[in-house]
Amino acid sequence: MLILLTNDDGIHAPGIEAMWRELVKLGEVVVVAPETVQSATGHGITIEQPLLTSKVTVAEGFTGIAVDGRPADCVKLAINQLLPRQPDLVVSGINAGANVGINVIYSGTVAAAIEAAFLGLPSIAVSLFLRNEVPTDFAGAAIYARQMIDQIQSQGLKGGQCINVNLPAIPTGGKPAGVRTARQCTRPWVDTYDKRVTPRGREYFWNSSVYALRETEEDTDVAALRDGYITVTPLQFDLTEHKEMAQWAGREWKVAADPTHAE
Amino acid sequence: MLILLTNDDGIHAPGIEAMWRELVKLGEVVVVAPETVQSATGHGITIEQPLLTSKVTVAEGFTGIAVDGRPADCVKLAINQLLPRQPDLVVSGINAGANVGINVIYSGTVAAAIEAAFLGLPSIAVSLFLRNEVPTDFAGAAIYARQMIDQIQSQGLKGGQCINVNLPAIPTGGKPAGVRTARQCTRPWVDTYDKRVTPRGREYFWNSSVYALRETEEDTDVAALRDGYITVTPLQFDLTEHKEMAQWAGREWKVAADPTHAE
Numbered sequence: 197m198l199i200l201l202t203n204d205d206g207i208h209a210p211g212i213e214a215m216w217r218e219l220v221k222l223g224e225v226v227v228v229a230p231e232t233v234q235s236a237t238g239h240g241i242t243i244e245q246p247l248l249t250s251k252v253t254v255a256e257g258f259t260g261i262a263v264d265g266r267p268a269d270c271v272k273l274a275i276n277q278l279l280p281r282q283p284d285l286v287v288s289g290i291n292a293g294a295n296v297g298i299n300v301i302y303s304g305t306v307a308a309a310i311e312a313a314f315l316g317l318p319s320i321a322v323s324l325f326l327r328n329e330v331p332t333d334f335a336g337a338a339i340y341a342r343q344m345i346d347q348i349q350s351q352g353l354k355g356g357q358c359i360n361v362n363l364p365a366i367p368t369g370g371k372p373a374g375v376r377t378a379r380q381c382t383r384p385w386v387d388t389y390d391k392r393v394t395p396r397g398r399e400y401f402w403n404s405s406v407y408a409l410r411e412t413e414e415d416t417d418v419a420a421l422r423d424g425y426i427t428v429t430p431l432q433f434d435l436t437e438h439k440e441m442a443q444w445a446g447r448e449w450k451v452a453a454d455p456t457h458a459e
Numbered sequence: 460m461l462i463l464l465t466n467d468d469g470i471h472a473p474g475i476e477a478m479w480r481e482l483v484k485l486g487e488v489v490v491v492a493p494e495t496v497q498s499a500t501g502h503g504i505t506i507e508q509p510l511l512t513s514k515v516t517v518a519e520g521f522t523g524i525a526v527d528g529r530p531a532d533c534v535k536l537a538i539n540q541l542l543p544r545q546p547d548l549v550v551s552g553i554n555a556g557a558n559v560g561i562n563v564i565y566s567g568t569v570a571a572a573i574e575a576a577f578l579g580l581p582s583i584a585v586s587l588f589l590r591n592e593v594p595t596d597f598a599g600a601a602i603y604a605r606q607m608i609d610q611i612q613s614q615g616l617k618g619g620q621c622i623n624v625n626l627p628a629i630p631t632g633g634k635p636a637g638v639r640t641a642r643q644c645t646r647p648w649v650d651t652y653d654k655r656v657t658p659r660g661r662e663y664f665w666n667s668s669v670y671a672l673r674e675t676e677e678d679t680d681v682a683a684l685r686d687g688y689i690t691v692t693p694l695q696f697d698l699t700e701h702k703e704m705a706q707w708a709g710r711e712w713k714v715a716a717d718p719t720h721a722e
Contacts, residue, residue, distance in 0.1 A: 379699040
């Protein structure tokens, strides 16, 4: 099994190395990941700039190709140019921070997995919930992640399918409450900004929003992760609101035929 | 009616100015848009850097606030900090280039509108299909856009709803074939990259993909725009693949309880 591994925190992030150390137990792993941190870059891609690449050795045995682009660029470029053959699975992560709820929309980690899915490959995004009161343990999280990936894969993940996995923050000696399949919560952030002024008098703003885990419905990924479960959410990439199609298709539209003279 | 106008091509782009000239016929318009070109940035947001703002006068009568961030940042910041009150409508565009098919996923124009939608506002993204053989006419396109926006708004666009409008490239003296409500085509780009080498020997790649309008199903936005129609696609932002929820929820998962000792 050939696995493409990428992320959005960059090839030097601890999460991708921990994931690599576990994934090599499942198959051959090729790492193609952003050269720099690409958090919250969403599904951006690079079309007007060149994508520089370099082979890097991050740690003993852990080598990969760094791309100075976005996570979705890494997937496109890996599949189109860098891999010896089509991968059997694309894994993105482990992200430093949960990608549940509306964060799924902002996430570069998830975007990489979705890109792989619409290119026809099976893909899994993996993220670790970070909490101040729990020491961050990517090595431990990666073991859970590998167990989940192994089972998702063996249970018949198909090309074009994308699974979003989030891992709870586990206190020392603790364990996940279990595994829960849950839908994405679509509530927005409650945004806050700090307004400041530069020494030269220009206004600027820092995003100081705190994503409130409590503000959710109980059947969502946000609630399940909050409650200590590993979350599993199948994702798709059709943004059409099919429920509203009939409503808009039934309208009569009046468009003036020659607009430059219609005024 | 208070309208927030943004885009992804930047506040100095001709498309947003043309849109502004028409939108002022519908209500009060406040422009908050990226300082620089943000094409294909998807739904990225800025959380680790400050967002600098400046008041700019782009043309006579056309002033706005430039934000050195992403399109979605502009919407967040405008609503949270810059506008005197909640807008009645958010318009994003006119984008220089179609946002149909899988490009909807990559589009900063669409991301701004979707951000507005999940913040509870009615929103419309507007993009103009550019074709080499047809002179680009943002002023003419904006007249069509304004007619569409006026009708979408008056037909009861609700908070949280997002409509993606694409305008065909219209030859001089021509007109749109009509208006068609169509779903998003979800086929991927057929990617191609030009591989090159820097003078110092480092490999780099230019994305040279051409998005093929012919590779689509006939009931999609791509086909309708190709055939000269103004396209209307209602969008949503729940990435859950609900059809697969039962499949994954029915699985039994085995997760070793103490992973650091399970090896």
